[in-house]
Amino acid sequence: MTPDPYATGSPRNAAIPASDQPTAPYLDALIAYGFRGSTRFHVPGHKGGAGADPGLRSALGSSALLLDLPQDLEGIDLGPSPTPYERAEQLAAEAYGAERTWFLTNGASQGNHALCLALAPLGTHAVVQRNSHASVIDGMVLSGGVPHYVAPTYDDGLGMAHGVTPEALGEELSDAAAEGTPARAAFIVSPTYYGLAADVAGCAEVAHAAGAVLVVDQSWGPHLGFHRDLPPSALALGADGASTGTPGSSAGPTVFGPTLGALVSLPVAVIGAVAAGRLRIPAGGLIGPLVLAAALTAAGAGAVPPGWLLNAAFAVIGLMVGLRFDRETGRRVGRLAPAMLAAVVGVILGCAGLGLVLVAALDVSFLTAYLATTPGGLSAVLAVAFAGGADTTIVLAVQALRLLLMVLAAPVAARLLRPR
Numbered sequence: 001m002t003p004d005p006y007a008t009g010s011p012r013n014a015a016i017p018a019s020d021q022p023t024a025p026y027l028d029a030l031i032a033y034g035f036r037g038s039t040r041f042h043v044p045g046h047k048g049g050a051g052a053d054p055g056l057r058s059a060l061g062s063s064a065l066l067l068d069l070p071q072d073l074e075g076i077d078l079g080p081s082p083t084p085y086e087r088a089e090q091l092a093a094e095a096y097g098a099e100r101t102w103f104l105t106n107g108a109s110q111g112n113h114a115l116c117l118a119l120a121p122l123g124t125h126a127v128v129q130r131n132s133h134a135s136v137i138d139g140m141v142l143s144g145g146v147p148h149y150v151a152p153t154y155d156d157g158l159g160m161a162h163g164v165t166p167e168a169l170g171e172e173l174s175d176a177a178a179e180g181t182p183a184r185a186a187f188i189v190s191p192t193y194y195g196l197a198a199d200v201a202g203c204a205e206v207a208h209a210a211g212a213v214l215v216v217d218q219s220w221g222p223h224l225g226f227h228r229d230l231p232p233s234a235l236a237l238g239a240d241g242a243s244t245g246t247p248g249s250s251a252g253p254t255v256f257g258p259t260l261g262a263l264v265s266l267p268v269a270v271i272g273a274v275a276a277g278r279l280r281i282p283a284g285g286l287i288g289p290l291v292l293a294a295a296l297t298a299a300g301a302g303a304v305p306p307g308w309l310l311n312a313a314f315a316v317i318g319l320m321v322g323l324r325f326d327r328e329t330g331r332r333v334g335r336l337a338p339a340m341l342a343a344v345v346g347v348i349l350g351c352a353g354l355g356l357v358l359v360a361a362l363d364v365s366f367l368t369a370y371l372a373t374t375p376g377g378l379s380a381v382l383a384v385a386f387a388g389g390a391d392t393t394i395v396l397a398v399q400a401l402r403l404l405l406m407v408l409a410a411p412v413a414a415r416l417l418r419p420r
């Protein structure tokens, strides 16, 4: 049987499949902290989304705002070692086949700066691919290292530059040595912006033969090594250091643009509502789109409804509630005011009590828990939850569960209560 090049520990590819790392300690720590519902006394930029612009909330979602935490928090990046942050770095090192990994807070650019400062310090010489990203050039300026540029191959047919070949790299390294300024490091790019991977193993061989370390800017290939049909990662091919980041890969966050969001959301709303109506599901106008959207999102085809669509929907809800008030309603409210007021206060206090139970059980904010347990029009509660920054998913889940139980329990309750 042919050995699987993707297998763990394979000489062709040291990177391991993501399925072999079922834990995400840093994300878990962020979630535990972000969703615990406590009041935040952080710097103003990290208040968990309170008072955030509705447009930003609709683009990112309430959960992302809750997880926007500052650095240096006990139990996340501070505390007994290894902290969740350190454990996540160890897992990343293991996944990429590195001895050590440092997470970057300023993208791959910062990684390139750090690599230049560490491996091409003041007055030392290094060979640098001519079409490197500006951050490598900036890194050399910062470090004071002296670059010897090596040209990439040029594709006349396509009119674009690719990577450097081992031959070109070897020649430049020899030239630097012949000039009495041997290079300590070689900085190359693989894959390029256009997706062309260099012969990293060949480059590593010539660099090491010349006494230089090989550093690969793998910003466009953080996914390399994670699938059997992709080239291995640079570290697995013998590079001594690499920088990478998610913006250049398919693993980075992908958010549907507003127009696409509307194109997906509108048909989902209509199809879901019509289907639920046909199936005679109670509150089908709400439950149908809800179930359909949840199924699509679970299948990876979700979309963010644009702000204007949300505002239009909220306007319709407001209109519906407002149109129910007529003169007779006003008169009845006047007559029943004291009793209604007492009932409203009672319900509010009851919901607050239930909310406290939910806070303890689910580790959610009090507002989320309160709105989740508030009886009444689900759509109106959702609109308030959205505007107030509560976790709409939790509110919806609890409310939908209540609705479902009510629907299931209604026939039984009616039978039991019917006078015999």
Ligand SMILES: Cc1ncc(COP(=O)(O)O)c(C=O)c1O
Residues within 6 Å of the ligand: 106, 107, 108, 109, 110, 112, 132, 133, 135, 189, 193, 217, 219, 220, 245, 247
């Ligand atoms: C080859 C290469 N290296 C580094 C970077 C910098 O990445 P970041 O934006 O994450 O700092 C880029 C960005 O486009 C790039 O193309």
